[in-house]
Amino acid sequence: MIQLHGSGEKHRMHKTPPLVIILMLLILSSKASSRDNMLPNHLRLNSALTCRLVGGLTREQRTICHESPDAAAIAFEGLQLAVKECQHQFRWHRWNCSSLAVKSSNPHTSGIMKRGYRESSFLYALTAAGVAHSIARACAQGRLLSCGCDPLGYASHPRDRRANKWEWSGCSHNLAFGIEFSKKFLDAREQEDDLQSRINVHNNDAGRSILSSHMEVRCKCHGLSGSCQLRTCWRATPDFRVVASTIKRQYRKALIVAQEELNNGLSVLRGRPRGRRRSRARPAPKTSLLFFEKSPSFCEADPKTESAGTSGRVCRIGRTSRSGSCDLLCCGRGHALIRKSSIKPCNCTFHWCCRVDCQRCRDDKWVAVCK
Ligand SMILES: *[C@@H]1O[C@H](CO)[C@@H](O)[C@H](O)[C@H]1NC(C)=O
Ligand SMILES: *[C@@H]1O[C@H](CO)[C@@H](O)[C@H](O)[C@H]1NC(C)=O
Numbered sequence: 470m471i472q473l474h475g476s477g478e479k480h481r482m483h484k485t486p487p488l489v490i491i492l493m494l495l496i497l498s499s500k501a502s503s504r505d506n507m508l509p510n511h512l513r514l515n516s517a518l519t520c521r522l523v524g525g526l527t528r529e530q531r532t533i534c535h536e537s538p539d540a541a542a543i544a545f546e547g548l549q550l551a552v553k554e555c556q557h558q559f560r561w562h563r564w565n566c567s568s569l570a571v572k573s574s575n576p577h578t579s580g581i582m583k584r585g586y587r588e589s590s591f592l593y594a595l596t597a598a599g600v601a602h603s604i605a606r607a608c609a610q611g612r613l614l615s616c617g618c619d620p621l622g623y624a625s626h627p628r629d630r631r632a633n634k635w636e637w638s639g640c641s642h643n644l645a646f647g648i649e650f651s652k653k654f655l656d657a658r659e660q661e662d663d664l665q666s667r668i669n670v671h672n673n674d675a676g677r678s679i680l681s682s683h684m685e686v687r688c689k690c691h692g693l694s695g696s697c698q699l700r701t702c703w704r705a706t707p708d709f710r711v712v713a714s715t716i717k718r719q720y721r722k723a724l725i726v727a728q729e730e731l732n733n734g735l736s737v738l739r740g741r742p743r744g745r746r747r748s749r750a751r752p753a754p755k756t757s758l759l760f761f762e763k764s765p766s767f768c769e770a771d772p773k774t775e776s777a778g779t780s781g782r783v784c785r786i787g788r789t790s791r792s793g794s795c796d797l798l799c800c801g802r803g804h805a806l807i808r809k810s811s812i813k814p815c816n817c818t819f820h821w822c823c824r825v826d827c828q829r830c831r832d833d834k835w836v837a838v839c840k
Contacts, residue, residue: 539614599709605646608642619645642684683706809834812830
């Protein structure tokens with residue numbers, strides 16, 4: 470074990486943000502709630518509390534939460550995973566997903582998700598994929614009573630099994646159950662038979678399809694001294710970053726639902742590529758994102774979209790086209806250079822065995838921030 474010691478008094482690197490506390494509460498309560506069905510009534514408090522703590526659930530969602538509190542608790546973890554990924558994917562954008570984290574542990578209460586922006590379509594796909602992802606894994610980890618490993622009895626794989634001497638075995642992540650619960654829990658929000666609800670459900674489905682298409686096959690060798698006479702393989706969900714990056718690419722090519730489609734709700738799932746006026750409307754593939762409202766610039770603070778504006782944002786000097794460039798991020802207001810200092814461990818020395826002593830040094834950097 471290597472320990473890191475600061476010279477002088479210990480210092481905390483950062484304060485624990487409220488989000489982390491909420492997450493910890495959810496995780497703690499979900500651990501407890503997976504046993505809830507076996508517990509006497511008076512001990513079921515935890516799950517009921519989880520269902521009440523999370524704001525912005527619809528009546529249908531609350532019912533599902535009380536019916537399956539353990540799965541709902543995992544679903545909330547999936548939503549938080551999606552918010553975290555959104556912040557990563559949009560870290561250099563004017564709208565950077567930061568408002569979703571502070572407001573509530575339920576991103577669906579955010580102003581953006583009530584709209585039909587390109588950003589909204591991204592969030593619907595990402596949260597639906599996040600819930601399916603978390604549930605699929607939790608099933609395989611034995612955290613849920615209602616599901617286990619995916620039996621995969623039905624699955625086939627393109628490669629010839631005999632030639633490669635491998636068979637399905639081990640514990641596959643239960644994608645089917647994850648997708649089913651994501652549908653049940655999130656599509657339940659979309660009760661209105663209107664255009665916006667149908668677009669939201671389409672985007673939810675797109676996120677889940679993208680997750681499905683990234684499932685991985687992982688294998689293990691068996692046999693004398695690693696001879697790999699037999700390989701057993703199972704299906705696993707990919708790293709969620711990979712799913713989020715693909716959804717981000719779909720965000721860039723998202724299709725706007727044309728005005729005439731808006732008037733004719735029945736053909737809503739036909740979109741048209743942005744900026745190409747002449748091309749005929751054509752059906753949107755399953756993994757396309759759809760939106761119907763032009764996004765605001767997100768340059769100025771606007772409570773309606775919970776946008777903080779870009780003033781004060783750190784930006785990158787250089788090529789204009791680069792994401793996060795000061796030109797794009799600062800909306801033409803220009804930028805200022807400010808000195809940012811931080812304390813970092815430095816001049817570390819290793820002592821046998823096993824300790825590392827570091828000095829603490831000031832690290833001064835000039836950064837550009839938007840005016
Ligand atoms: C996101 O934007 C907000 C508001 O402009 C800002 O306070 C925050 O630091 C930004 N987050 C990142 C990761 O850049
Ligand atoms: C590291 O230690 C050396 C000698 O002790 C000192 O001269 C140097 O300034 C230190 N480096 C930093 C970054 O403080």
